[in-house]
Amino acid sequence: MHCKILFGQLISENLLPVEFMDQIRTFRTFSTAWKINIACDAPPQYPVLNRASIGYPSYVHIGPDIEYLERAYDDAKYGWYSSNPFITVAAPSVLDDTMAPKGKHVVHLYGGHAPYTLKNSTWVQERENFVKSITGTIDTMAPGFSGGIIGMQVLTPPDMEQMLNVPHGHILHGELSLDQLFFQRPAAHYADYRTPIRGLYQCGASCHPGGGVTGIPGHNAAREILRDLGKKAKVVVS
Numbered sequence: 001m002h003c004k005i006l007f008g009q010l011i012s013e014n015l016l017p018v019e020f021m022d023q024i025r026t027f028r029t030f031s032t033a034w035k036i037n038i039a040c041d042a043p044p045q046y047p048v049l050n051r052a053s054i055g056y057p058s059y060v061h062i063g064p065d066i067e068y069l070e071r072a073y074d075d076a077k078y079g080w081y082s083s084n085p086f087i088t089v090a091a092p093s094v095l096d097d098t099m100a101p102k103g104k105h106v107v108h109l110y111g112g113h114a115p116y117t118l119k120n121s122t123w124v125q126e127r128e129n130f131v132k133s134i135t136g137t138i139d140t141m142a143p144g145f146s147g148g149i150i151g152m153q154v155l156t157p158p159d160m161e162q163m164l165n166v167p168h169g170h171i172l173h174g175e176l177s178l179d180q181l182f183f184q185r186p187a188a189h190y191a192d193y194r195t196p197i198r199g200l201y202q203c204g205a206s207c208h209p210g211g212g213v214t215g216i217p218g219h220n221a222a223r224e225i226l227r228d229l230g231k232k233a234k235v236v237v238s
Helices: 018-027 066-079 123-141 157-164 216-228
Strands: 034-041 057-064 086-090 105-112 147-157
Touching: 034 123, 034 157, 057 123, 066 086, 066 105, 086 123, 105 123, 105 147, 123 147
Parallel strands: none
Antiparallel strands: 034 105, 034 147, 057 086, 086 105
C-alpha cells in the first residue's frame, strides 16, 4: 500500500509524529507514465530489424538517442504529453498464443511522458490526440501497425490513480530520486519497514528499494518482522 494512503487516510494524522507526516506529505509522486493495452490483427513489424537472424522481438524500446528522450521529457516537464514519446512495445501473444484469438494479438504499450495534469487542457479533451501521438510514433518504426488495431484501453496517470489507488498514478509509488531512496524512503528513520505504530509494517513500492516486480520490499519487511519476533528468517531455494 502507498505510504500516502496508509498514513493520513487509513491512519489518522493525529496518531502519527508531526515530523513523520511532514515527510510523507512531501514525498513526491509526480508521474508521467502511461499504458495502452491493444487488441490487434498483428504485432508491430519493424523493417529495420532482421527477423531472419533475431526472430520476432517481443519487447522493443522506441527511443533512438538521448536527444530524443530529452525532448520527449521536455514536453511533460512543461505540462504536455510527448509529441514523439518514448515507448516500450511488448507483444506477449507472440510467445503465448493463448492470450488472443487465433490469428490475433495483444500488444502492451508503456512509456513517457504524460503529466498527471495538462496545462490549459484536460485528459478528457486530449485523450484522442494523445493516442494519435503514440500510434503515429509507432507507425514511423512499424508502418501500418495502427491500421490493424481492433480495440484499446488507454490509461493516463489519472486513470491509473483511480484504478490502483496510487497518488498521481505513479507506477513506482514515488520518484526514484536520490533524496527518496535508501534510508529516506519513504521517510528518514522509517526506511526499515517499521512505522511509528508498533506492530505495523510497510512493504509496498513506496519503501526501499522502490517499484518494479521484485518482491524485495515484502521480503525485507518479512525479515524485519521475524527479527522483531526473535526468529531467524530461512532462505528457501527452489
